[in-house]
Amino acid sequence: MKVRCTYCGAEFEVPNTVRTTTCPYCGLTLTIKSPEEVQPAEVDHYYFPVAPKDPFLSLMEFVSREYGAPEDIEAASTLEKRELHYIPVYFFHVRGCMRVANFEGNSAHATEVLFYPIVALRKGRLVEVLRGYPFAVRGRRFFDVSVKKKGVYHEPEFDRAYAQRIVEAALMSALRDEARACVPDYTIEESVKSVEFRGLVHYPIWRLVYRYRWRRYEAFVDGADGRIILAEYPQTLTARAACFGLAFLLLATGLPLSIAIGLLIKAPLATITGAIASVAGAVPPLKRALHVKARGSEVMELEKGQPKPFEALTKYIRVRKL
Numbered sequence: 001m002k003v004r005c006t007y008c009g010a011e012f013e014v015p016n017t018v019r020t021t022t023c024p025y026c027g028l029t030l031t032i033k034s035p036e037e038v039q040p041a042e043v044d045h046y047y048f049p050v051a052p053k054d055p056f057l058s059l060m061e062f063v064s065r066e067y068g069a070p071e072d073i074e075a076a077s078t079l080e081k082r083e084l085h086y087i088p089v090y091f092f093h094v095r096g097c098m099r100v101a102n103f104e105g106n107s108a109h110a111t112e113v114l115f116y117p118i119v120a121l122r123k124g125r126l127v128e129v130l131r132g133y134p135f136a137v138r139g140r141r142f143f144d145v146s147v148k149k150k151g152v153y154h155e156p157e158f159d160r161a162y163a164q165r166i167v168e169a170a171l172m173s174a175l176r177d178e179a180r181a182c183v184p185d186y187t188i189e190e191s192v193k194s195v196e197f198r199g200l201v202h203y204p205i206w207r208l209v210y211r212y213r214w215r216r217y218e219a220f221v222d223g224a225d226g227r228i229i230l231a232e233y234p235q236t237l238t239a240r241a242a243c244f245g246l247a248f249l250l251l252a253t254g255l256p257l258s259i260a261i262g263l264l265i266k267a268p269l270a271t272i273t274g275a276i277a278s279v280a281g282a283v284p285p286l287k288r289a290l291h292v293k294a295r296g297s298e299v300m301e302l303e304k305g306q307p308k309p310f311e312a313l314t315k316y317i318r319v320r321k322l
């Protein structure tokens with residue numbers, strides 16, 4: 001049968017036997033009595049069931065494909081610790097729109113629609129690892145108390161209203177930044193925001209510790225879909241030497257080249273920017289060369305360092321010049 005979402009108005013197909021469903025467009029959970037009688041469900045606590053695949057197996061498949069990992073990594077690694085954490089996450093559906101203009105008559109229009117998760121923990125390793133993590137949105141189920149016994153259960157450390165204020169502030173500043181980049185010296189002509197709560201979800205995250213030869217390595221795996229969030233792994237001497245060589249090459253060619261170009265076009269600034277670029281390019285491989293452990297992720301870009309809290313939000317924003 002076809003049902004219509006009471007919040008966003010989208011129409012979508014569900015099997016005739018289904019009595020509760022989640023709108024694929026805005027994430028609202030609906031109770032269906034008949035196609036004509038659809039209501040927002042009153043439950044707002046969910047959990048994600050744990051995927052059946054062994055997280056250590058997913059981890060080994062991932063690290064064995066990573067650049068520089070030893071060939072015997074799967075055969076020679078042993079699992080030492082396996083913890084399942086149920087992490088509290090508030091989900092919001094965010095819609096924002098801002099129109100700005102300046103004296104010269106330039107105007108811009110920034111809009112934003114996305115799911116925004118807030119991990120309801122204040123500090124700790126898990127908060128660091130999950131910063132900016134794109135949690136799965138589909139597949140959640142109504143909360144069941146038996147979940148509390150399945151792993152390390154974390155209660156939310158702040159309430160939903162506090163989380164909502166974080167999201168609203170992030171949305172406004174992201175819109176403002178984006179508008180400012182487009183139209184300098186602007187005034188806000190119009191701004192609309194809607195931040196809708198989409199439930200508290202207890203989300204499964206595996207923390208694994210494994211041993212390869214005489215060292216221990218830590219990894220975090222998404223319990224709901226098996227994605228590798230963060231994995232430490234050993235890298236071979238050859239790989240480290242190759243990284244060192246690459247860093248050296250970037251410096252050895254980049255620096256003289258920038259000087260030559262600077263002299264050629266008589267622009268000292270070209271030399272400086274060129275030098276900065278080659279040093280910046282050489283830093284990531286040099287860092288890798290100096291560490292025994294490498295880090296990889298299936299989802300996030302680690303080279304840039306930890307993302308800032310609202311970077312994830314900003315990067316979705318599209319600005320349209322009017």
Ligand SMILES: [Zn+2]
Nearest residue numbers: 005008023026
């Ligand atoms: Zn909807």
